[in-house]
Amino acid sequence: MEEDEVEEVQLNNDLERKIADVFDVFDHAGTKTIDIREVGTVVRGLGCCPTEAEVQEITFKVEDHSNPGNVRLATFIPYACQFLAEHKYEPATPEQLLEAFHTLDSEGYGYLTKDNLITLMTQAGEPFNQDELDEMLELAIDPHTNTLPYEYYINQLMFEPPEDKDIYKLSDIIEAEKPPPPPPTRRMSEFMAEMESEMAT
Template sequence: MDEEEIEIPVPINNELERRIAEAFQVFDHAGNKTIDLREIATIIRGLGCCPSEAEVQEIMVAIEDPQTPGSVHLSRFLPYVAQIITEHKYQPASPEQLLQAFQTLDQEQHGYLTKEYISTLMTQDGEPFTQDELDEMLEIAIDPHTQTVPYEYYINQLMVRLVC
């Protein structure tokens, strides 16, 4: 057996580790407990963490497989991500924080933001969204009748999706 084919055991010790391993396996297309490093952000965000792109890069550097650059093995991924989640790193903003942010943007206190305004903010300021990310957000956020983002309703939609 080739050295690269040696099976590295990855014990799953609790429910958290099981959830992490299951999320990882979705992207393990070869079934060898290894994934493309570029999938890390998707998996971590799918597990409820909200790291910035810079933080994702730090995670990638920390867990990249030194033997096969550009990939990560479950044996490196699992303990690192379990620790991130256990330590409550990269937690999403609370509903109160989201409401405060929207109210800050809504200087005239209409209770909504226009589609054009939110699109501009999300693609040009801070850490910009890709077009796919923006489209996904707008699909949930936009009221189809008014073409605005009624932000209290949108925040409630986000919270329902997080609980489910």
């Protein structure tokens, strides 16, 4: 494809249109391509919550090898539809978050201290970078007590999008509307063996 030629991408359903809309926000040149460094932002903009390692995996799968450092919309859409249909990178439910906080709060105080939270966010699991940490602390820490009252935080954090805005529910609808796959073709020998088996009984 010529460098200044814009690739036509056919969008077949609401899910593909939604993916394209988020992708287009980062397609600054209007060429149906984005910088590979924007992949994580696009995926998270769809309402997904991948880890950095998972973002790297997605990036590897969708990079345009004929134009390294870029991702084409035509390549990204089918891959995004696939991971959405599989419910990969789906956000945790409030119940899962509460269970995780209860595990961290082994004494059952109902909160975590700011220092404890900073240690967890920077030393356990996949560490937050400084910007991510600052953003979380600003939203999560009660400035009067310098603690994270996690039940209140979960309630503030949780937002149930309307069904037509939930990307995973939209994916489920699209998947349910697909025709069933054709039955597998059978070899003549399998057919004859079945016929012999039926005649023998």
